[in-house]
Amino acid sequence: MANGDDSEQVRELQARLKQLKLMTVAPTGFYGSKTTAAVKSFQSKNALTASGSVDDATWKKIQKLTKKPTADELRPPTVNEADAPDPRCMTGRVMCISKESRTLAWMIDGKIISTMDVRFGSENTPTREGVFKVDRKEKDWVSTLYHTPMPYSMFFSGGQAVHYSADFAARGYAGASHGCVNVRDKGKLAAVFGEVQAGDKVVVYW
Known part of the structure; x- marks a missing residue:
């Protein structure tokens, strides 16, 4: 997974990063700047290459440290948190x-x-x-x-x-x-x- 991707797997990634308190916005399924920054931060903390993209090693480590997201975690009923303004x-x-x-x-x-x-x-x-x-x-x-x-x-x-x-x-x-x-x-x-x-x-x- 990498910047520009849009998929259900990205949504799951974002929900898991939220569990790790590396993302605050609700999962959207789109891999943009916030997801890239969160992945980089995770990689730096876990002695992985801080590319901002998710390779096999990064994905396995994220899965190991988190639980499978619930339906509410994947699609929270609450309103979306605003991004930092451009x-x-x-x-x-x-x-x-x-x-x-x-x-x-x-x-x-x-x-x-x-x-x-x-x-x-x-x-x-x-x-x-x-x-x-x-x-x-x-x-x-x-x-x-x-x-x-x-x-x-x-x-x-x-x-x-x-x-x-x-x-x-x-x-x-x-x-x-x-x-x-x-x-x-x-x-x-x-x-x-x-x-x-x-x-x-x-x-x-x-």
Whole structure:
């Protein structure tokens, strides 16, 4: 397993690293910077080559020192813990969106005002990464491509928007978007929608 992987085995790895208190975020199944750092830390403490990738020796050692994760450990019912903000989120008014921790943080001048769980597009319809601006806001929008409701839409890259998803609220991470950033907490998103203005920054990062 290595940086960029996305699998159930990675989810298990993250749950085991959490048991070892090397990770604090909930398992997501995506191997990003936090997982790499946690693996490196484990390898350094256990006289293994600190590559940040999981080879056979590292995986066997992690398995030996942990127990098989429970269903709740693999998919905790609690909301995701926000990632450390990307440096590009630290100035101005920003929706700071981490793919690894699956969170959106609404930030003003480096201070987190609100955080919420999000999900992203599938491999076929990925959510674009980078720095964008809110082009427009639509409180009641229906997708012209997929004909599904997209309440509280804040468009930032072509047809991609941050919006509430009833499907996400019902199914969680069993589904995916068509590239948009789905939010499952309607109340939290409605409050942020009221504050965000056209031109505010959107940062999507791993």
